[in-house]
Amino acid sequence: ALADPSAKIVTVVPGVQWLCAAVVLSLFARRRWVTVVAVLIASLGWTLVRTDGVTGSLGNEYAWRWSATAEEKFMASGASVAPVAVESEAEISVMRSAWPGFRGSSRDGVVTAVSIDTDWEANPPREIWRRPVGPGWGSFVLVQDRVCTQEQRDEDEAVVCYDTATGEPVWIHAYPARFWEAMGGLGPRATPTFHDGRLFSMGATGVLNCLDAITGKVLWMRNLAEDTGAPVPQWGFSSSPLIVDGSLVAGDLVIVHAPGAADGSTIVAYEIESGEPRWLGGTAGNSYSSPHLATLDGERQVVMITGEGAFAVAPESGE
Numbered sequence: 298a299l300a301d302p303s304a305k306i307v308t309v310v311p312g313v314q315w316l317c318a319a320v321v322l323s324l325f326a327r328r329r330w331v332t333v334v335a336v337l338i339a340s341l342g343w344t345l346v347r348t349d350g351v352t353g354s355l356g357n358e359y360a361w362r363w364s365a366t367a368e369e370k371f372m373a374s375g376a377s378v379a380p381v382a383v384e385s386e387a388e389i390s391v392m393r394s395a396w397p398g399f400r401g402s403s404r405d406g407v408v409t410a411v412s413i414d415t416d417w418e419a420n421p422p423r424e425i426w427r428r429p430v431g432p433g434w435g436s437f438v439l440v441q442d443r444v445c446t447q448e449q450r451d452e453d454e455a456v457v458c459y460d461t462a463t464g465e466p467v468w469i470h471a472y473p474a475r476f477w478e479a480m481g482g483l484g485p486r487a488t489p490t491f492h493d494g495r496l497f498s499m500g501a502t503g504v505l506n507c508l509d510a511i512t513g514k515v516l517w518m519r520n521l522a523e524d525t526g527a528p529v530p531q532w533g534f535s536s537s538p539l540i541v542d543g544s545l546v547a548g549d550l551v552i553v554h555a556p557g558a559a560d561g562s563t564i565v566a567y568e569i570e571s572g573e574p575r576w577l578g579g580t581a582g583n584s585y586s587s588p589h590l591a592t593l594d595g596e597r598q599v600v601m602i603t604g605e606g607a608f609a610v611a612p613e614s615g616e
Contacts (some may be wrong), residue, residue, distance in 0.1 A: 298598035301347040301362045303479045315339045318499070324527045350482025362475030368432050368449065368483060376429045377450050380466045387454035396439035398490035399537035404589055431455065433484035434535075438491050440510055441469055445491070447498055449475065449484035454500040456489060458513060476501035486535035488587070490551070495569070497551050501533030505553060507572060517572030524574055530583055537587040539599065540569070546613040550575055552599060556583040564588055564601055566615060578615020580608050 316339045323335035347362040371377060395609075400406045413418045431448030438445045445458045453471040460467055477483045489498040496510045503521035510513065522529055536554035543549050549569040555577075556563050562577035563584075582603025589600045590612070598609040610616060 299341070299344040301344070302341060303347045303349070303478065303482075304362075306480050313341045314529040315342070317403055348479065348482075351480055354460065368451075372430055372451055374429055377431065379384075379469045379471075383578065394438065394440045394491045396437070397492065397526070398438055398540075399436065399488040399587055404587070415560075422578050428459070428464040430457070431484065432482060434481065434486045435488040435537075438489045438496070440496070444604070445489050447485040447487065447489060447500070451475075454485050454502075454504065454512070456496065456498045456506060456508060458496075458510075470506065470508055470513040470515065472500075472504060472506075472518075474500050474502045474504055476529070478532060481532055486533050487537045487587070490540060492540040492549070492551075492569070493544075497538040499534055499536055499538055499553050502529050503527070503534045503555070505538070505551075505567070505572075507551070519567060519572055519574075521553065521555045525555045525557075525562065525565055525577065527555050527557035530556055532585065535585040535587075537608075539588045539590060541566075541590060541599065541612045550612065552588050552612075554584060554588060554601060556581075556603065562615075563603060564599070564610065564615070566609070566612075576608040576615035581605055585595075 308565050316336065319335035319339035320332060323332040326551060345362060346359050349358040349360055351357055387435050396402070398404070403409065417466050430446065431450045433446070433448045435447045442461050443458050444461055445456065448455050448457055450471060452473060454474040455469050455471040457469050458467045459465065476485070485500045487499045489496050491510060493563055494510055495516065496508045498506045498508070505519045505521060507516045507518070509516060521527060521534060534555070539552045541552060542552045550566045552564060552566045554563060554566045558565070558577060560577060560579055563579035563582060565574065566575040568575050579601055582605030584601070584603040586602045591598060591600050593609065595611060600607060600609045
């Protein structure tokens with residue numbers, strides 16, 4: 298009852314260990330009041346801490362519960378100030394991306410035509426710039442001379458575009474949404490996707506944005522929870538949008554994972570131009586995963602992994 302909300306789950310295991318040790322040691326004193334004091338000390342000590350989520354290896358990040366959070370430090374630093382709105386500088390169709398989304402162009406983590414000097418004693422990496430950003434689990438998209446990502450900024454989720462040369466923000470698109478849970482902490486869970494001059498992002502509460510990649514202007518916006526009847530998952534919507542181009546379907550599609558839909562579907566496809574839903578498909582099961590486009594046995598298909606296993610659907614229909 299007295300613990301910080303972030304610590305109610307993740308301190309159970311270490312808390313019980315400390316509590317058991319205190320109880321066993323106190324028994325040697327053969328005084329009931331010693332045991333009571335030991336229990337209180339071992340238990341109340343955990344009410345002084347919070348967790349700021351976990352690392353990738355599931356290690357807890359503890360802090361005193363009265364200390365400033367990373368988000369509070371970020372919001373107070375001035376780094377969250379929005380830049381002056383930019384106008385369209387070029388035709389969006391000519392924008393190029395060497396790293397257009399989650400794990401690269403093929404979602405396999407492979408970078409081609411790049412040579413890295415591995416002798417870091419002779420030629421160590423040189424830091425060009427450093428900048429604080431808001432909380433989140435997403436990575437970055439590289440679009441020409443800009444990098445784009447998703448962050449939590451107080452009561453808003455934000456898609457932010459930074460200049461690769463200076464680290465200064467070029468544009469920010471913020472909208473009301475806030476997601477937090479004890480294990481993963483605060484912020485959006487996905488990585489944006491770039492395609493044909495547009496940037497697609499999905500927030501932890503299910504907000505899907507289609508933005509002009511140059512200006513950050515909203516072209517359309519959808520809410521997966523409202524479109525599918527799916528409640529926000531316990532760990533948030535975590536799917537990075539997948540683009541299926543018009544060579545496979547009638548018009549380009551953006552596909553995302555939406556577990557818990559009212560009809561039992563788990564993925565949904567939207568038309569890129571209008572944002573209108575094209576189809577719902579897949580089978581039951583929650584997941585942190587993102588859909589992938591693959592050719593299996595000569596047939597192009599969208600593959601998804603959930604807690605129930607792996608399944609594939611036809612890109613044009615969701616069947």
